[in-house]
Amino acid sequence: MAVALVGAGGAWAAEPAPPKKLRVGFQKYGTLIVLKAEGTLERKLKDKGVEVSWAEFQGGVKVLEALKVGAIDFGVAGDAPPVVAQAGGASFVYVGVEPPSPKGEAVLVRADSPFQTVADLKGKRVATSRGGNAHYLTLRALAGAGLSGSDVSWTWLFPADARSAIETGAIDAWGVWDPFLAAAQQTGKLRVLADGVSAGVANYQFFLASRAFATAHPDIVNVILEEIADIDRRAKQDPAPIVEAVAAATGIDKAVVDVAIRRMGFGVTPLSAEIVASQQALADTFRKEGIIDKAIDVREAVLAVSQ
Numbered sequence: 342m343a344v345a346l347v348g349a350g351g352a353w354a355a356e357p358a359p360p361k362k363l364r365v366g367f368q369k370y371g372t373l374i375v376l377k378a379e380g381t382l383e384r385k386l387k388d389k390g391v392e393v394s395w396a397e398f399q400g401g402v403k404v405l406e407a408l409k410v411g412a413i414d415f416g417v418a419g420d421a422p423p424v425v426a427q428a429g430g431a432s433f434v435y436v437g438v439e440p441p442s443p444k445g446e447a448v449l450v451r452a453d454s455p456f457q458t459v460a461d462l463k464g465k466r467v468a469t470s471r472g473g474n475a476h477y478l479t480l481r482a483l484a485g486a487g488l489s490g491s492d493v494s495w496t497w498l499f500p501a502d503a504r505s506a507i508e509t510g511a512i513d514a515w516g517v518w519d520p521f522l523a524a525a526q527q528t529g530k531l532r533v534l535a536d537g538v539s540a541g542v543a544n545y546q547f548f549l550a551s552r553a554f555a556t557a558h559p560d561i562v563n564v565i566l567e568e569i570a571d572i573d574r575r576a577k578q579d580p581a582p583i584v585e586a587v588a589a590a591t592g593i594d595k596a597v598v599d600v601a602i603r604r605m606g607f608g609v610t611p612l613s614a615e616i617v618a619s620q621q622a623l624a625d626t627f628r629k630e631g632i633i634d635k636a637i638d639v640r641e642a643v644l645a646v647s648q
Contacts, residue, residue: 359389360558365565366396366404366416370520370587370601371546372439372572372609373417378590382568391561399499400518402473405549408433414554415565419446419474419518420545424624427642428633434555434644437548437566438616439573440606443537446478446518446544449525450534451507459486459535462493462514468506469516471497472632477623478542479516480630482535490630507531518544519601520593527597543619548609555644566609573607611645 363386367373376382383393398404401418402425408416409431426433448467450456456465459482469475480490496503496512500521506512508530517525525531537544548566555562576583584602588595620639627633640646 359386359391359561360414360554361390362392362394363415363561363565364394364396364413366398366407366413368398368400368404368417369591369593370598371417371605372569372576372607374590375572375583375586376565376568378586379572381571382565385564385568386561389561400470400473402470405431405433408549408551411551413551415548415550415562417546417548420543420547420620420623421472421474421477421627423547423549423642424620424627424637424639425472425633427637427639428624428627428635432552433549434552434642435547435612436550436555436562436644437569437609438612439546439548440608441537441543441545442519442604442606443542443544444604445522445537445601446475446516446542447522447533447536448475448479448482448540449507449515449517449522449531450513451510452530452532454513454532456513456534459483460488462486462534463488465493465513466496466511467493467514467516468496468498468503468512470499471495472627473516473518474542474544475516475518476632477626478535478537478540478544479514480626481542482540485535485540519604520591520597523597523600524593526600527594543616545616545619546606547612569609573609576602576605576607612643614646617643617646 377395401422404416404418405422405426407413503515507515550562580602584599588598617639624637628636
């Protein structure tokens with residue numbers, strides 16, 4: 342079992358009847374979209390009488406919004422959206438994490454832009470998804486240049502609109518994540534001003550469940566994590582079939598998917614104390630910048646911490 346929930350932090354109550362439906366929120370690439378395409382989760386849960394439904398979201402912010410209102414039971418998001426959701430009162434738990442992928446997000450400028458360093462963005466127009474991974478990346482990149490979020494003019498856009506805006510000159514820089522980052526890079530019209538490596542951002546992918554669902558149905562959560570772990574093992578051995586599966590499922594150009602998948606981290610595990618501390622640092626940054634309106638303790642949303 343990749344991530345064992347049973348016995349983590351105390352014994353679970355007796356398992357109630359299985360749910361009639363498991364609702365999973367996924368994004369446009371990564372292990373969950375492969376799991377959906379392969380249909381193994383449906384086959385594993387069929388004997389339990391559990392129907393699986395899938396909902397696609399453009400980013401982790403929307404995944405967490407769906408978890409908060411009870412529209413899904415399980416989902417995946419990067420490091421920033423869970424922090425915003427926890428501050429907003431969402432009842433969820435972290436149940437697993439993938440290794441970091443610092444090159445999977447970046448701050449882009451036009452290839453012909455005069456901006457050569459992050460410091461050049463002072464007073465400029467920057468677009469990203471508010472409260473998302475790339476927002477945190479951009480804040481960290483700005484901090485590394487001696488700037489804060491108040492030193493730039495923010496525009497909150499999802500990738501399709503942001504890419505159009507930067508290509509037409511409506512904005513000066515764009516904080517973005519894969520696979521939209523890989524697609525933008527492929528055009529040759531944009532270049533990287535900073536990424537997770539230069540900004541010191543890990544860019545984790547977290548698997549999350551509603552607290553009520555994880556508490557009532559830990560066995561179902563474990564089945565999901567076992568299937569994710571199987572995909573991870575295969576991806577580490579040979580990412581080509583995973584690239585094929587994601588490209589086929591999304592319609593995204595295979596060359597773009599190949600770039601994005603090969604810079605992902607594979608290998609789901611429980612959260613370590615180090616990762617929890619990383620999330621806490623993110624939360625503290627967002628509180629300082631006014632992205633969340635209260636301090637939070639990330640540990641309160643972590644189901645189990647590996648030693």
